Amino acid sequence: MLTHNLGYPRIGSQRELKKASEKYWAGTLTQTELQATGGRLRQQHWLTQQAAGLDLVPCNDFSYYDQVLDMSLLVGAIPARYTPIIAQNREYTELDLYFAMARGYQRNRCAGSPAPWRSINP
Structure with missing residues (x-):
């Protein structure tokens, strides 16, 4: 075995x-x-x-932060409000985008909304 x-x-x-x-x-x-x-x-x-x-x-x-977020980035499921993070700021990297989506972004971008897992947290 x-x-x-x-x-x-x-x-x-x-x-x-x-x-x-x-x-x-x-x-x-x-x-x-x-x-x-x-x-x-x-x-x-x-x-x-x-x-x-x-x-x-x-x-x-x-994962650096969240495996569901990892998958979202892998398949390109990035909310439009985060596009400027990379497009307008050349010094920012994909890792900065990743953490902005996870934790929020100081320039008028908030973190993605964490969804409660109903089957885990009754």
Whole structure:
């Protein structure tokens, strides 16, 4: 029988992803540094699961913020109100768009509305 799980907590044992994300939002960490933190965490998580004896280690279960938001960007489901973030500001990246959609944007753009999951939160 093969052993497998459906994913691994992405935040890190010392909340590294949370801390790195907050520094990125504050402008004290670069996008490259944030992505390096994500890469290190993914590798640590894979190795931890492998060392625990999993036969099938899951991949592509990492997200910087939200997996539904990841899928929205993957398929291009971006509300029109966020288009100016990239179009009008060349210094902004797709990661900035991603976090603007998740957390809001200071220039008259609000975050996407989180939908309550009725089957999970009665």
